[in-house]
Amino acid sequence: MKRLRHIITLFTLPLLRLSVVLVFSNSWFFGCSPQEQVRTKEQLADHWPRAGITYEIFIRSFYDSDGDGIGDFNGVIEKLDYVNELGANAIWFMPIMPSPSYHKYDVTDYRAVHPDYGTLDEFKALIQAAHDRNIRVVIDLIINHTSSEHPWFLEAKKGRDNPYRDYYVWARNDTLAAYIDKKEITLDSDNIQQWHDPGMGEDYYYGFFYGGMPDLNFDNPRVREEVYDIGRFWLEEVGVDGFRLDAAKHIFPDERAPDNHAFWQEFRQKMEEVKPDLYLVGEVYDKKEIVAPYLPGLPALFNFDFHYGLLEALLTQDGSSLPIKQAEVLTYYEGITDEFIDATISSNHDQPRILTSLGGDVEMAKLAAVILLSMPGAPYLYYGEEIGMLGDKPDPNIREPFLWDVAGKDAGRTSWIDPVFSTDETVTPLAIQREDAESMFSHYKDIIRLRNSDKVLALGSLKPSGDGLPTQVMAYEREFEGEIRWVFHNLGGEPVEIAKPKEATGPVYTFNRAQLNGSQIQLPSRSSLILK
Secondary structure, three states, rough: OOOOOOEEEEOOOOOOOOOOOOOOOOOOOOOOOOOHHHHOOOOOOOOOOOOOOOOEEHHHHHOOOOOOOOOOOHHHHOHHHHHHHHOOOOEOOOOOOOOOOOOOOOOOOOOOOOOOOOOOHHHHHHHHHHHHHHEEEEEOOOOOOOOOOHHHHHOOOOOOOOOHHEEEEEEOOOOOOHHHOOOOOOOOOOOOOOOOOOOOOOOOOOOOOOOOOOEEOOOOOOHHHHHHHHHHHHHHHHHEEEEOOOHHHHHOOOHHHHHHHHHHEEEEEEHHHOOOOOOEEEOOOOOHHHHHOOOOOOOEEEEEHHHHHHHHHHHHOOOHHHHHHHHHHHHHHHHHOOOEEEEEOOOOOOOOOHHHHHOOOHHHHHHHHHHHHHHOOEEEOOOOHHOOOOOOOOOOHOOOOOOOOOOOOOOOOOOOOOOOOOOOOOOOOOOOOOOOOHHHHHHHHHHHHHHHHHHHHOOOOEEEEEEEEOOOOOEEEEEEEEEEEEEEEEEEOOOOOEOOOOOOEEEEEEOOOOEOOEEEEEEEOOEEEEEO
16 A cells, blocks of 8 residues: 655755845855844744645654653654754644554544553644644545444444444445455555455455555445544644645545545535634545545645655656646646645555665655745655655655654664664754754755745746757746746756856855856856856
8 A cells, every 4th residue: 555645844944035046055054144044933934735844754763752752742743943943944743543554544433542652631732833833734534434443434344234334335245246346456455355354244345555554435424424523623623734634535436536526525614614724635646637636625635746856856867757747737727727736755654765766876865855945836755855864665764763862872862673774874853963064854844944035946936948959957947026046956966067047146055066157157067057
């Protein structure tokens, strides 16, 4: 089962006066004192949700405040200032509700939190502490299915006459042959058994992802009302700012796509009655033509094409296609609505970590961050990418403990799993990276700071501009309210020299020794230059 979650948001600096030229050389501002780099929340420009950065956290692996080896709500509270320091202004929490699994995508109680993470009051305290820092809180809401241990399903299994039977999707044993071989294989699931025997001697139930996750029956009005009440509970009584909607494409089968679209529009309308500024981001794992019709119901949608396009560009050292494909996606979405939010990602909890996907090439991973954060959209940052964590399938090894400090000093490091990829031998802990201006962490802070302080990079349109350039160069223009930024990346292993746009005046950002030399742009291997 391949899924995507993610939340990364934006901690922003005000747009500096145009007379001040900002130059980054991996870790510093030219023309800004250290004091000017530290701003209170009242001074921050805020592009969320349209173009903000959301930080995705798997609480189990984040920070352990009580020494039981499992991350918890109080641990997140202790690290909220870190989220601010990084530059995010929202957090997306992977599932927090009671569940029999470590990942908690199979819920047993929709109005509670898992005791491993703490109490509901502690989660409310986390929300308040986040809001005090101008950080929004978005939680995973898993309504496509429940756990097979959910009380609804335990009742439903008791027989056809049980009032909860119709909460789920069943094939009667006398018609089972018509269903049992019907399988829907999609990009987000490789499960080939979708009808499951509950062991009661009759009828099979439908579980798209696997037997432990029986699908709810959204043709049942009682189920829809249950779901709306659950949403109201988390918005009104708990105080979250929105939801990440898991498996949003699978409320109804693929052949009933219009019913899926209609359901999410109704869900949005019901939730906005409670919270008009509600944030919703959906996981619809497919190509843009399938994704786009969900926008009226789910105004933010993850852009999986961007993830794969970014990896392909970096691995093939071909920068020509990603800006074109991304511009096509944005144009296509604008044909549906001009209020969409394009949730871009470089990785998440379902995909191998970006540094692993790039073969451990640190400079290439840094370049990936510059591309992600200089493109349009509302980027999501998966916890640990900013310190160069590693991870590959199976899924638990993409979700290994965050390394806060060196072994022996890291009291908050979780120990629920023995890490295979992100160990003290392979990843430099945050405490050491903070002191290194060339570290992955310093690099992420710099490019996030630039994006947060520059409205053109945060909010501007996208125009590919790579015609006539070497294929290893990725080039595009960003424009907002008459201002332009020209962005150039060299994805190749050899240096490139190209002509400067006539209208460009000087650098806004440099990475990896790129520079403007008179009328020529000099791009060393795996470097970036942004001009104003």
